[in-house]
Amino acid sequence: MPTSETSPLAALEAEGIIVRGPVPAEFAEILTPEAVRFVASLQRAFGGRRKELLAARQAVRARLDAGELPSFPAETKEIREADWKVAPIPGDILDRRVEITGPVDRKMIINALNSGANVFMADFEDSNTPSWENQISGQRNLRDAIERTIDYEAPETGKKYRLNEKIATLFVRPRGWHLPESHVLVDGEEMSGGLFDFGLFFFHNAKRLLSRGLRPYFYLPKLEHYLEARLWNDAFVKAQADLGVPQGTIRATVLIETILASFQMDEILWELKDHSAGLNCGRWDYIFSFIKKFSRRKDFVLPDRGLISMDRHFLASYVALLIKTCHRRGIHAMGGMSAYIPVKTDAADNEAALAKVRADKLREVRAGHDGTWVAHPGLVEIAKAIFDEGMPGKNQLHVLRQEVEIGASDLLAVPDGVITEKGFRHNVNIGILYLESWLRGTGCVPLYNLMEDAATAEISRSQLWQWVHHQARFDDGRVITKDLYKTIFHEEINTIRRRVGDEAFHAGKFEDAAQLFDDMISSREFPEFLTLPAYNMILKYEGF
Secondary structure, three states, X not given: OOOOOOOHHHHHHHHXXXXXXXXXXXXXXXXXXXXXXXXXXXXXXXXXXXHHHHXXXXXXXXXXXXXXXXXXOHHHHHXXXXXXXOOOOOHHHOOOOEEEEEEOOHHHHHXXXXXXXXXXXXXXXXXXXXXXXXXXXXXXXXXXXXXXXXEEEOOOOOOEXXXXXXXXXXXXEOOOOOOEEEEEEEOOEEEEHHHHHXXXXXXXXXXXXXXXXXXXXXXXXXXXXHHHHHHHHHHHHHHHHHHOOOOOOOEEEEEEOOOOHHHOHHHHHHHOOOOEEEEEEOHHHHHHHHHHHOOOOHHHOOOOHHHOOOOOHHHHHHHHHHHHHHHHOOOOEEEEEOOEOOOOOOHHHHHHHHHHHHHHHHHHHHHOOOEEEEOOHHHHHHHHHHXXXXXXXXXXXXXXXXXXXXXXXXXXXXXXXXXXXXXHHHHHHHHXXXXXXXXXXXXXXXXXXXXXXXXXXXXXXXXXXXXXXXOOEOOOOOEOOHHHHHHHHHHHHHHXXXXXXXXXXXXXXXXXXXXXXXXXXXXXXXXOOOHHHHHHHHHHHHOO
């Protein structure tokens, strides 16, 4: 689907830049020739290093498959042991006690900014299907939010949504290094999805934000090595220089959501120290990463997803190390997401869910976190009340956790527990339902009173792969064979069909989702990311 010859972007093809996605008038406001040249310049500067770093990930994976275990890098011992601080925290984000996250659709942006949270993280990654429509509409929505011209009218009710006078501070999460933007080719190669998301937002909004006394703030996902943080830092330096924005204007929080990154927290902060806004406990992707990186090892098989709570030693150790590291370097240590959400249809279930949220947030504030995440506006007040009581100041940087001593064995401690048929079935059911929603363009969906996104779906499918391929046992002694998996898989497909009805089942993406999900569980090699083959299916729907 090449660029139309009548499009202003057609001239860019002579420069080696091809925009393959459609560019209607409202998209042309974002995809201006100048903006596209800017993101292409980032791709040209950093695309090669990105590919090298992704190749390095595969080399590490091969060593882990061969039995090697991660450790704290010897070559950066001096950085870990030296006394240094990151750049001072900007005044408007000294207090980040409650952050709400969600995708970049128009209604979500308005509700999240109005929610009473300190920060809204607009997500181009785990809670967003990266269709061309979603990515470019999302950029347009964020521009309008910064301009305060954003509004929305619900078609089913006529209800109108507009921004309040006081709104949350905006952070933006671009896609991770592994994800491409296939709709844009630069010198014959697909763009980095992360550079595309970051570059478009920064090009259109950096000076807008500065003119309002604000800054461009980001969240960086799924880093596995400090050199990947260095790549982001170099992209920030170039972007600021190219647009005449003062160096150090950008600030970014890194999600520590891979097991390998937990061994390099100091190094990641060091690489981004002039642009750092701290680290965050991305707990769900962290659990997924723990399974993925040791997928070949039978001694790393985990129990039911519901049994892997934050009090488990490997997770509690990761939390304590993150808080100690951040506070030693003078920067925020952000807590993670409780997946529970309000239950409107059942008072008892609702109170049970809210009790779990309260317990989770109380654990975080007592541990020394400077703030926490929620996935629903109805949880902002609950989380805020707990942090107000437990954290009377703007943050807890004074909580140094000097008593904490975490070694590799702590971070790699495999939690015990059982594998149940109920947990197995739940993983199959949730995985297919979530993936079907993702293929329809919705990357964040409430299922069984939990908010599911790509990270929680990754846990479900990775556990299934691990259990099947290592022939783990249920708590009743049965071996989990491929045949048993296939039986349960087909039974759960029928359960889903009955739940949604035949008409909705065939009208939706259930058959594609089920086939894709089954292919990933049945694959001899562990597929790195669910979202990569799923993205290819989105491209197929779009005609690529």
